[in-house]
Amino acid sequence: MEYETLAVHAGLPEDPHGALGLPIHAVAAYGFKTLEEGTERFATGEGYVYARQKDPTGKALEERLRALEGADYAVAFASGQAATFAALLALLRQGDEVVAAQGLFGQTIGLFGQVLGLMGVRVHYVDPEPDRVREALSASTRAIFVETMANPALLVPDLEGLAALAEERGVALIVDNTFGAAGALCQPLRWGAHGVVQSLTKWASGHGSVLGGAVLSRDTALWARYPQFLEKDPRGQVPWEALGGRCYPERVRTLGLSLLGMALSPFHAYLLFQGLETVALRVRRMSETAAFLAERLWGHPKVKDLRYPGLPEDPAHERARRYLAHFGPVLTLDLGSQEAASRFLRAIPLPKAANLGDARTLLVHPWTTTHSRLPEEGRLRAGVTPGLVRVSVGLEAPGDLLGMFLEALESM
Numbered sequence: 001m002e003y004e005t006l007a008v009h010a011g012l013p014e015d016p017h018g019a020l021g022l023p024i025h026a027v028a029a030y031g032f033k034t035l036e037e038g039t040e041r042f043a044t045g046e047g048y049v050y051a052r053q054k055d056p057t058g059k060a061l062e063e064r065l066r067a068l069e070g071a072d073y074a075v076a077f078a079s080g081q082a083a084t085f086a087a088l089l090a091l092l093r094q095g096d097e098v099v100a101a102q103g104l105f106g107q108t109i110g111l112f113g114q115v116l117g118l119m120g121v122r123v124h125y126v127d128p129e130p131d132r133v134r135e136a137l138s139a140s141t142r143a144i145f146v147e148t149m150a151n152p153a154l155l156v157p158d159l160e161g162l163a164a165l166a167e168e169r170g171v172a173l174i175v176d177n178t179f180g181a182a183g184a185l186c187q188p189l190r191w192g193a194h195g196v197v198q199s200l201t202k203w204a205s206g207h208g209s210v211l212g213g214a215v216l217s218r219d220t221a222l223w224a225r226y227p228q229f230l231e232k233d234p235r236g237q238v239p240w241e242a243l244g245g246r247c248y249p250e251r252v253r254t255l256g257l258s259l260l261g262m263a264l265s266p267f268h269a270y271l272l273f274q275g276l277e278t279v280a281l282r283v284r285r286m287s288e289t290a291a292f293l294a295e296r297l298w299g300h301p302k303v304k305d306l307r308y309p310g311l312p313e314d315p316a317h318e319r320a321r322r323y324l325a326h327f328g329p330v331l332t333l334d335l336g337s338q339e340a341a342s343r344f345l346r347a348i349p350l351p352k353a354a355n356l357g358d359a360r361t362l363l364v365h366p367w368t369t370t371h372s373r374l375p376e377e378g379r380l381r382a383g384v385t386p387g388l389v390r391v392s393v394g395l396e397a398p399g400d401l402l403g404m405f406l407e408a409l410e411s412m
């Protein structure tokens with residue numbers, strides 16, 4: 001079935017009352033009638049015990065996400081940050097290394113440096129072209145980490161090239177698919193990624209109303225290359241032998257949810273489940289509006305540079321055509337200087353916020369906000385210049401948006 005069909009049907013549980021929507025299980029613990037039933041649930045991990053680990057509302061969301069990302073397994077988290085941490089924690093040990101794309105989301109860089117650093121894990125940042133990544137791999141590398149579309153540079157990596165390299169070297173390719181909009185724009189697992197993390201806060205939620213995240217994965221024999229899946233776990237079983245490809249998501253769930261408690265609330269799972277019903281419609285419309293704005297603003301005398309992967313001359317155009325269903329809801333304008341960006345942001349009557357995927361168009365000045373903690377060379381390497389404005393296009397009428405942009409540019 002196609003995405004739009006799965007988006008409204010997948011994961012909806014059968015309800016004893018015939019409810020045609022997702023019931024919210026506002027419940028912490030799930031009871032068992034007998035000692036034997038309790039024993040069974042603890043031994044097998046089937047069924048529900050305590051909502052920190054698993055609950056029916058979150059389970060429905062996981063089922064829907066699994067279908068939409070073309071994944072075999074899904075684990076939902078309280079935020080994108082929590083998902084990224086758990087996805088990597090399940091693969092890493094002290095002294096291991098990660099090779100990551102330069103220009104990642106700022107808080108991901110913070111997580112890698114300040115939290116993985118505490119575990120003695122080193123992260124090497126490179127231009128994510130397969131040749132560069134190959135040079136950075138060592139015998140200790142356990143993961144390659146890239147984003148579907150680096151932000152705000154809006155560049156797309158060679159997913160197939162990276163997946164082939166990862167297979168060859170026995171290292172997991174993990175893709176932050178937040179820009180893939182829950183699979184509506186991109187499904188990295190289908191291009192060979194072993195795992196996907198995403199922030200559901202952005203396009204999946206769609207209304208800027210809730211935080212959430214997920215780790216998705218597929219069945220792969222790659223996990224048999226990791227010592228954590230070949231050694232006996234505290235239950236006395238060898239995860240790879242007992243669970244096959246499920247050993248990875250189970251470790252993600254155990255470490256990230258049971259032990260660290262980064263669990264998604266059932267109320268938020270409900271909102272995200274609903275958001276997914278319209279994500280394909282929204283990102284298609286947002287992509288059309290973004291293309292409309294990019295074409296109309298291209299060459300405007302006040303716009304020094306404009307990046308949108310949908311423009312044939314854009315450096316990301318060919319890769320975006322290959323890997324994305326549409327060219328996406330984000331574009332950037334370089335107005336030449338911080339002063340010009342400041343005048344433009346004052347003049348335009350749209351919200352300025354460090355978020356993405358809201359129903360409203362949101363603008364941000366990455367130089368002084370999202371990327372302000374990076375040194376200047378780091379910012380420039382990430383494609384962030386003092387005049388750059390990032391636009392996350394919303395659902396407003398395209399003509400109204402164009403009017404606001406042109407008026408603000410005129411008044412500068």
Ligand SMILES: *Cc1c(COP(=O)(O)O)cnc(C)c1O
Nearest residue numbers: 079080081105176178199201212
């Ligand atoms: C927002 C974002 C995250 C973090 O997600 P939260 O839900 O805010 O924790 C991770 N990666 C990317 C690319 C993001 O845009």
